[in-house]
Amino acid sequence: GFHDISLYFFLGPDQWHKNYPIAKGRHQSPIEINNKEVHYDRSLLPWFASYDPGAAKTILNNGKTCRVVFDDSFDRSVLRGGPLSGVYRLRQLHFHWGSSDDHGSEHVVNGVRYAGELHLLHWNPKYSNYLDAVRRADGIAVLAIFLQVGKTPKPEMKRILEEINAIKTKGKEAPFPNFDPSILFPKSHDYWTYHGSFTTPPCEECITWIVLREPIIVSSDQMAKLRSLSKNAENEPDIPLVDNWRPTQPLYFRMVSASFL
Ligand SMILES: Cc1cc(C)cc(S(N)(=O)=O)c1
Numbered sequence: 013g014f015h016d017i018s019l020y021f022f023l024g025p026d027q028w029h030k031n032y033p034i035a036k037g038r039h040q041s042p043i044e045i046n047n048k049e050v051h052y053d054r055s056l057l058p059w060f061a062s063y064d065p066g067a068a069k070t071i072l073n074n075g076k077t078c079r080v081v082f083d084d085s086f087d088r089s090v091l092r093g094g095p096l097s098g099v100y101r102l103r104q105l106h107f108h109w110g111s112s113d114d115h116g117s118e119h120v121v122n123g124v125r126y127a128g129e130l131h132l133l134h135w136n137p138k139y140s141n142y143l144d145a146v147r148r149a150d151g152i153a154v155l156a157i158f159l160q161v162g163k164t165p166k167p168e169m170k171r172i173l174e175e176i177n178a179i180k181t182k183g184k185e186a187p188f189p190n191f192d193p194s195i196l197f198p199k200s201h202d203y204w205t206y207h208g209s210f211t212t213p214p215c216e217e218c219i220t221w222i223v224l225r226e227p228i229i230v231s232s233d234q235m236a237k238l239r240s241l242s243k244n245a246e247n248e249p250d251i252p253l254v255d256n257w258r259p260t261q262p263l264y265f266r267m268v269s270a271s272f273l
């Protein structure tokens with residue numbers, strides 16, 4: 013249908029504003045993070061994730077990314093601290109990647125594009141539900157982790173990538189029980205934070221971004237695994253699911269704060 017997001021990637025991010033004017037807003041994501049414009053904020057607290065592995069439910073291919081969804085019916089898996097006030101409930105995680113290892117991340121750091129980017133999306137339970145939270149400036153918190161291609165991949169990524177065969181085409185879903193995504197975190201919790209938006213339509217400006225400085229290492233084969241996903245449904249001609257990242261957007265008058273010197 014016309015509201016099918018994958019159509020928007022087909023039309024191109026520069027067309028999104030025709031249906032979602034906010035896509036040309038002043039608080040859009042992703043952005044380029046440049047050391048010159050970053051402000052070290054020593055009042056920033058460390059962030060903490062306390063996730064219940066039992067909250068993991070399913071993994072699915074929705075035609076625009078590979079997504080793992082979690083039970084967010086109560087404060088079961090939460091993110092707290094950092095720039096956030098109160099706890100935010102983990103709802104889903106998903107990935108962005110390119111058509112080759114030299115690009116694919118959404119955020120760019122001092123001109124460096126990574127092969128991919130993992131987003132863990134959380135919502136503020138002070139609002140009655142997720143759809144209410146996406147209409148609020150402090151409604152959503154996304155923890156973003158860069159995927160860097162290297163020789164010694166993180167073994168914890170294997171579990172997700174093994175499931176990829178079961179969700180090759182759009183609409184395919186498989187059970188994904190007993191998974192604590194914090195095993196994917198890098199050693200350092202150093203982060204940048206700024207206020208931004210969804211990187212896909214409707215591009216709501218409701219996200220407190222927490223972008224980790226340290227990437228996690230994946231192998232080139234693991235990135236190829238993500239690229240083996242298809243945008244199309246089972247009985248349709250194959251369209252590789254690649255390059256599901258939005259180009260960086262203007263920073264305008266925003267401050268990017270760093271938790272580290
Ligand atoms: C596809 C998609 C859905 C949602 C809720 C959030 C995002 S993002 N990239 O802004 O975290 C992407």
Ligand SMILES: [Zn+2]
Binds near residue numbers: 106108211
């Ligand atoms: Zn995302």
